[in-house]
Amino acid sequence: MKLALDDLVDFARGAAFLGTGGGGDPYIGRLMVENVMRAGGAIEIIAADQVPDDALVVPTAMMGAPTVIIEKLVRGDETGQALRRLERILGRKAYATMPIEAGGLNSMIPLVVGAQLGLPVVDADGMGRAFPEVQMVTFSVYGVSASPMTIVNEHGECVIVEARSSHSTEWLGRVVCTRMGGAAHVACYPMSGRELKDYGIRRTMSLSLEIGRAIRRAREHSEDPFEGLIRYLRSTDHYRHAQVIFDGKIGDMRRETTRGWAIGYATIEAFAPFTGTMEITFRNENLVARVAGKVKAIVPDLICICDRETAEPITTEALRYGQRVKVMGVSVPDIMRRPESLAVFGPRGFQIDEPFQPIETLF
Amino acid sequence: MKLALDDLVDFARGAAFLGTGGGGDPYIGRLMVENVMRAGGAIEIIAADQVPDDALVVPTAMMGAPTVIIEKLVRGDETGQALRRLERILGRKAYATMPIEAGGLNSMIPLVVGAQLGLPVVDADGMGRAFPEVQMVTFSVYGVSASPMTIVNEHGECVIVEARSSHSTEWLGRVVCTRMGGAAHVACYPMSGRELKDYGIRRTMSLSLEIGRAIRRAREHSEDPFEGLIRYLRSTDHYRHAQVIFDGKIGDMRRETTRGWAIGYATIEAFAPFTGTMEITFRNENLVARVAGKVKAIVPDLICICDRETAEPITTEALRYGQRVKVMGVSVPDIMRRPESLAVFGPRGFQIDEPFQPIETLF
Numbered sequence: 001m002k003l004a005l006d007d008l009v010d011f012a013r014g015a016a017f018l019g020t021g022g023g024g025d026p027y028i029g030r031l032m033v034e035n036v037m038r039a040g041g042a043i044e045i046i047a048a049d050q051v052p053d054d055a056l057v058v059p060t061a062m063m064g065a066p067t068v069i070i071e072k073l074v075r076g077d078e079t080g081q082a083l084r085r086l087e088r089i090l091g092r093k094a095y096a097t098m099p100i101e102a103g104g105l106n107s108m109i110p111l112v113v114g115a116q117l118g119l120p121v122v123d124a125d126g127m128g129r130a131f132p133e134v135q136m137v138t139f140s141v142y143g144v145s146a147s148p149m150t151i152v153n154e155h156g157e158c159v160i161v162e163a164r165s166s167h168s169t170e171w172l173g174r175v176v177c178t179r180m181g182g183a184a185h186v187a188c189y190p191m192s193g194r195e196l197k198d199y200g201i202r203r204t205m206s207l208s209l210e211i212g213r214a215i216r217r218a219r220e221h222s223e224d225p226f227e228g229l230i231r232y233l234r235s236t237d238h239y240r241h242a243q244v245i246f247d248g249k250i251g252d253m254r255r256e257t258t259r260g261w262a263i264g265y266a267t268i269e270a271f272a273p274f275t276g277t278m279e280i281t282f283r284n285e286n287l288v289a290r291v292a293g294k295v296k297a298i299v300p301d302l303i304c305i306c307d308r309e310t311a312e313p314i315t316t317e318a319l320r321y322g323q324r325v326k327v328m329g330v331s332v333p334d335i336m337r338r339p340e341s342l343a344v345f346g347p348r349g350f351q352i353d354e355p356f357q358p359i360e361t362l363f
Numbered sequence: 364m365k366l367a368l369d370d371l372v373d374f375a376r377g378a379a380f381l382g383t384g385g386g387g388d389p390y391i392g393r394l395m396v397e398n399v400m401r402a403g404g405a406i407e408i409i410a411a412d413q414v415p416d417d418a419l420v421v422p423t424a425m426m427g428a429p430t431v432i433i434e435k436l437v438r439g440d441e442t443g444q445a446l447r448r449l450e451r452i453l454g455r456k457a458y459a460t461m462p463i464e465a466g467g468l469n470s471m472i473p474l475v476v477g478a479q480l481g482l483p484v485v486d487a488d489g490m491g492r493a494f495p496e497v498q499m500v501t502f503s504v505y506g507v508s509a510s511p512m513t514i515v516n517e518h519g520e521c522v523i524v525e526a527r528s529s530h531s532t533e534w535l536g537r538v539v540c541t542r543m544g545g546a547a548h549v550a551c552y553p554m555s556g557r558e559l560k561d562y563g564i565r566r567t568m569s570l571s572l573e574i575g576r577a578i579r580r581a582r583e584h585s586e587d588p589f590e591g592l593i594r595y596l597r598s599t600d601h602y603r604h605a606q607v608i609f610d611g612k613i614g615d616m617r618r619e620t621t622r623g624w625a626i627g628y629a630t631i632e633a634f635a636p637f638t639g640t641m642e643i644t645f646r647n648e649n650l651v652a653r654v655a656g657k658v659k660a661i662v663p664d665l666i667c668i669c670d671r672e673t674a675e676p677i678t679t680e681a682l683r684y685g686q687r688v689k690v691m692g693v694s695v696p697d698i699m700r701r702p703e704s705l706a707v708f709g710p711r712g713f714q715i716d717e718p719f720q721p722i723e724t725l726f
Contacts, residue, residue: 155527155531157524157525157526157531159523159535160522160523161520161522162520162522162523164518168520171542172520172539172542172543175538175541175542176522176535176538176539178538179534179535179538
């Protein structure tokens with residue numbers, strides 16, 4: 001996969017779509033990557049298969065509440081510091097970095113790190129979407145530990161978490177991240193190339209670029225961008241069940257920055273032919289969409305709120321009263337729907353008292 | 364200094380006196396040391412002068428709210444783990460451990476660590492009393508950093524804090540400690556023998572033993588234990604200003620376990636010849652004692668609430684309505700009263716809007 005400066009707008013848009021409300025602001029993510037590219041930083045994206053089985057891969061990301069991340073500026077080298085500190089803890093050099101999740105910011109951060117440290121970035125991640133908690137990745141489902149995790153702030157301070165489980169890494173790391181002001185830079189899930197290949201969700205950076213392009217091209221051809229997007233998604237293997245599940249105007253909203261996340265809900269008043277009110281609850285990411293109490297889409301499937309004219313994805317921290325939006329429901333890769341995965345990031349992982357229902361059974 | 368099994372009751376009592384309400388429960392501290400001594404652990408206490416200038420000294424302690432520490436049992440090897448992990452971070456072996464503060468628990472913890480790991484324990488600490496925050500030690504006043512600090516819990520999980528200042532080490536470490544359940548085990552302030560000798564408060568372990576003995580011997584001779592204690596303190600260099608500043612019965616109390624500490628106040632209704640009500644505010648340790656709004660003793664001088672018959676020190680978490688107590692005010696070593704020290708742990712360090720007034724000017 002090649003990524004040119006001109007691709008960044010499409011790439012950020014597509015990543016934000018997969019971010020399903022979370023994963024950070026795509027504008028900030030794009031500015032950060034533009035910055036390193038304009039400064040001459042070379043970005044090398046490699047396929048998972050190019051990573052030797054015994055090589056060390058270290059994902060990098062920002063952790064925190066997206067409501068904070070849009071206000072708290074970064075210095076720029078924090079995430080690279082987190083990776084370097086983790087290397088020293090492990091006594092090994094990283095072969096590559098990669099995103100832990102897909103999102104407007106968190107698909108970009110590893111590109112910044114890669115360009116700054118001269119590391120390739122693997123075209124893969126740990127969920128093919130975004131999730132709010134550290135343990136909510138395929139790697140932890142299959143036994144790769146999030147620990148040791150390094151957490152770095154804008155002062156160059158570092159906290160290293162060595163926990164007994166990925167869940168405990170989240171528990172301890174979240175409060176550090178909150179104490180650092182609500183957002184911080186992390187390196188975690190150090191893993192072998194073999195583990196990456198066995199459990200990673202592949203080609204999600206390419207997918208982000210293609211999603212962003214499909215939306216732009218439909219606009220350029222005066223086509224409904226949702227039609228262009230759905231046509232593209234149906235051509236993919238994993239995200240082929242895709243549909244507009246609601247159309248309307250944002251009404252009530254509540255959003256709190258609390259316990260380290262942006263938590264809340266938005267209601268959407270229907271435009272015909274849809275009827276009633278959709279309520280979407282979120283914790284950084286959109287978790288469940290209901291109309292009159294009935295589930296229309298639920299984690300880990302994607303619930304994407306987009307501008308109803310342009311199909312531009314809207315992250316949860318950018319939702320506002322009065323926005324006219326369409327909501328898309330999209331399936332996720334099969335590995336994300338296995339029972340062991342659903343136990344970690346299915347509805348129960350979020351204390352939602354509903355069974356998982358594949359989006360294609362709800363259309 | 365020699366410490367036999369038979370000395371532990373005296374030693375714990377004296378350490379609790381210097382703990383000035385905090386520093387942890389002396390009964391728990393004593394049980395832990397008895398345990399390692401009965402299991403054959405040898406305790407070697409050395410003078411600060413015996414430590415080579417270039418040797419590494421690593422203080423060890425428990426951190427948290429004493430209200431939690433009396434309920435949350437320890438496994439026993441956590442503090443030693445914290446020291447060992449810090450050694451690996453530094454790439455150096457510790458020559459000795461030592462207390463960071465004097466207190467019923469925190470004077471004992473290094474003895475446990477020393478016996479378990481075969482390290483001598485230095486007869487010194489960083490304040491000659493107890494304080495609630497990590498940066499409140501002479502070492503940080505004179506530029507020794509609290510970081511890196513290792514924080515270990517009962518699961519053997521470790522969080523390593525590498526902060527830009529001792530104050531920031533406290534800020535980040537406190538929330539980890541709270542997240543670990545309100546109490547955890549730490550190793551911090553790695554320093555050279557030279558730094559220890561320059562900034563440490565010396566012989567505070569010996570002092571604890573002597574204080575405990577003075578109280579016991581007075582009881583054994585049917586003397587007022589406060590008289591015996593005051594006579595001994597007046598014979599010391601640093602703690603020579605010592606007096607009973609109030610006598611009465613505990614009335615109102617408030618105690619919250621919040622933000623990682625036990626915070627609150629106790630009021631004491633006077634017995635003649637004292638009059639009025641003394642109010643003592645505390646954050647783990649007693650901070651300021653007032654009668655009718657007038658300061659009678661204030662940090663960093665010692666405010667020690669003791670049983671009025673036996674002079675047994677009462678920690679803030681053990682204060683109860685109806686207890687009959689005497690309050691002692693005691694001076695601290697001169698290094699603790701210098702302007703640069705008062706800036707860190709004088710009244711302003713606790714957001715108390717009063718100037719420091721030496722206890723001897725208030726008698």
